[in-house]
Amino acid sequence: MTTKFVLLLAISGLLISNYSYSQVKPISKLEKITLGDFKPKSPVVDSNANAVVLADIGSTEFEGNNNGDFTLVFKCVKRTLLVNKNAFDEATVKVPIYVGNTATEEEKFEDFEATTYNVENGAIVETKLDKNAVFKEKYNRTRTIRKFTFPNIKEGSIVEYKYTIKSPFSFFRGHIRSWYFQGKYPVLWSQYHVLIPHIFTYYPVQQGFLKYTIDSLKGIFKNYNIIDPGGANESSTIISVSGMAIYKVWAIKDAPAFKRENYTSSLENYFSKIDFQLHSIKLSENSPTQQILKSWVETIGKVLEDGDYKSVLEDKNSWLDEDLKRVTKEGTDFEKAKKIFAFVRDNFNCTDHDASIWLSDPLKKVYFSKKGTVTDINLVLTAMLNHAGFDVHPVMLSTRENGRVTESTALLNQYNYVIARLKIDSTYYLLDASYSKLGFGKLPEECYNTSARVIDKFPLLLSMNTDDLTEEKLTTVFIVNEDNGETNGSIASNLGYYESMHLRENLNTKKTSEFFKEFAKIYPSEITVQNLVLDSLPDVDEPLKMSYDIKLNFNDEDIIYFNPLLSEAIKQNPFSSAERLYPVEMPYKDNNVFSLNMEIPKGYKVDELPKSTRVKLNDNEGMFEYIISNDGNRIQLRSKIVLEKANFTPEDYETLRNFYGFIVKKHAEQIVFKKIK
Incomplete structure (x- = not known):
């Protein structure tokens, strides 16, 4: 029989035994915990880490069973340092177990152990979890949950669990479990290996930006005995499957915590991980190839x-x-x-x-x-x-x-x-x-x-695609001087559809009066918000229209600093990181227009006025304009932000970050009014 294994780049029939990135050897068994494990040293561990995964090791191998089939045997062991109480959620573990219509279709949860380690008076003290403390909960008609919580956890505890899951090959269509080398906490060592009989062809699909410390492949001769129980009047038979099985190991040392940033669709898309797809089965040289991946x-x-x-x-x-x-x-x-x-x-x-x-x-x-x-x-x-x-x-x-x-x-x-x-x-x-x-x-x-x-x-x-969606918003502001000396304004906003939807959801759980109080807090104390009106609130097919009045109290100051963008100013750059390894994925394109028509307060003149500007993002991917004028009695401003696309590559990140940085800086500029004496 021939050995067959398909790599990501469609290389098949390959039998090698090497370590692609280093001569580091895989870990076959975790060493006993030492005092040094409670104070790990690694370039990926810093003071912000609430937990550190010291080791996360998994494997999937095949074994013959008594039902005329293979069983997939998944084993894992994970050891985690809980640095502080913010990581105590790691002390509760949920393991999904799939169930079928018969006992032969159900996954088996076996060889479970869970232990908490603490340092007391300079010595390491173990607290084992009673196996009866593992709870079985129904999740839905195809899945149950094995749930357990580590005992005696404290800040600085190390928790470790291990278990085995055995899955019927045919019922699970040969699904090899995915493996994540990276998570929300730094991982000092993550390792996964598979040992696959030669009759199966799998496509491993690799994802992520981290390089493997170990990436090795070799052949191991294996013999699998499968017992076919036979029918009612038939005796059982033993089927022997022998050949060079594929042994594949991946490992990553010092995987940094994956930090979620703004405008990321899913961390699932960017974690360093590996998935497997069963492509075909060929039982012998002379048998036909059974295609598993269907059209x-x-x-x-x-x-x-x-x-x-x-x-x-x-x-x-x-x-x-x-x-x-x-x-x-x-x-x-x-x-x-x-x-x-x-x-x-x-x-x-x-x-x-x-x-x-x-x-x-x-x-x-x-x-x-x-x-x-x-x-x-x-x-x-x-x-x-x-x-x-x-x-x-x-x-x-x-x-x-x-x-x-x-x-x-x-x-x-x-x-x-x-x-x-x-x-x-x-x-x-x-x-x-x-x-x-x-x-x-x-x-x-x-x-x-x-x-x-x-x-x-x-x-x-x-x-x-989110590039097919555009969220449009138009805000118009009029500020006038009243005959009684007051300076008042009226503001009208035509909200975008999704902003309208989320506002409606918000108002579904609170009264409009409560929302109004929260909304009024957006403005500084010298501006009073009144007469808030939400138009088309019951009509969920249409965007909302919001209008309200403001009263400006300048307190007869000699100098007034006034931000003409009011509550619509972008005050913080959503892209704070200096660099980004994965794309920016916004939920939609943007077209946001703000218009101000303002009478200069009586008794004042303009001392300083922001300069007009217009900038483009990568020629035609976006635009920001800030056009302001003063005709002596009136100030007019038009601020417009347009994004012609919602998704940006990592190569575009610096340009996008600088674009928003410029907007934030410009929106922070103020008009300075000086009292006429």
Whole structure:
């Protein structure tokens, strides 16, 4: 038999034994904890580290079982120093365990140990967790959680756990667990190895910016015995699979903590990690190759045959008739579709916006309970629209927080969100009824994560780029001198759609009067805010309009320093880091216009006025203008910020950072009024 393993660059049939980056050897077993472990020295550990992962070691190997199949055996051991109480969340661990319909399909959680180490009177004291203190909690119909909390933790404790998970190969489709070399705390040593029988071809997919300390590959002769139990009248047989298995090791020393920065879609996209995709199986030289990675047409075809989607797309849901008749008794097709959407949105409560593409409960149960995951709710919406005769299909996507998917590969477990795609005449609408303040044909920002896939016999790939969205805002300010000597102003803002949505959500949990008090605090004490009005608040399909009055009290000062941008000034650069290794991913393009028309306060003259300016970002990717004039009695200002794209490469980061730095500096400039004597 030939050994076959496919590397990221499509190199196959390779048998080598070397260390690509150094001659450092893998760790086979953790050494006993010493006093030095409580004060680790590493270039990636600083005073800001709340915890330090001293070692994180995992492996996946295969073994034959008694059910005529392989078992995937995943082992891990993790040792962490809890520097202070801010890291105590690390002392509670949750391990997902998948369950099937029978005992042979369930994962096994074995060989568990958890120990806390403390230094007392100069000696290391161990406190072991009782194995009975591991709790089993139901998460959903396919997953349970093993949960445990370390005992006797203190600031400065070291906690260590290890466990084994055994997974039936066929039930889990040969899924080798991903491995993360990096996390929110610095990791002094992270190591992962796989030992793969020669009959399997896997694609490892590597991600991240850190170099491997160890990246080695070699062949090891292995023999696997699989017992086929046979049928009712058949005796069991032993199947022997022998050949050169592939032993692959990766390790990274001193991985820095991955710090989240502004405008990052998901840390999942940039952690240094490795994933595995089972490509094919070839049992022998003479047997045909079994392709595991199917086409999108084949994969979605199987989804449509599943009971979940049959219940949604078949036209037999007569229990929907009564509500549909009441909701859609009159109106055009567009008006009826809007009414169905509003009915689901306003009557169903979303319990989880991070789900899967499957129903958590049967469709009818979800419908009458009036609650469920985002997928549950949007499949109810799809079922109602379908039953009403509309051309509608479910669409699956991965949210920004969940990470990007591999578009070319049909891997359903990468998707965590389902919406509906409705066609009326020649127009398509993407619908999400899981947010109470989201309008018809609108999606939350989190859904725009490169692409989505239609669940149909022809599974079309939809573009879902944030570069396709623009958030527009217009603020107009008029400030005049009253006959009674007061200086008053009126401000009107046409908010962008997403700012409007989030404001509506905010007002859903508090009174308008409470919001007004908080909003008034934005202004300095010499400016009083009055008469706040929010227009179109109930109409979630449209952006909000906000207007209010201000009263300016200059206290008869000899010199007045006045920022003409008022509350709309950008006061802080969102890009504080000096450098950035991964892209900037904004939720949308921006078009923000601020206009001021102001009478100069009576008895004053302009002593200093900011200069007008106009700058471009990388020629045509953005623009900032600050145009101000003074005709003797009146000041006019127009400030405009335009971003023509939402995503910027790391190479563009410095330019973008300088662009916003310039805006912050310019928005901080003030008009100086001097009293006329």
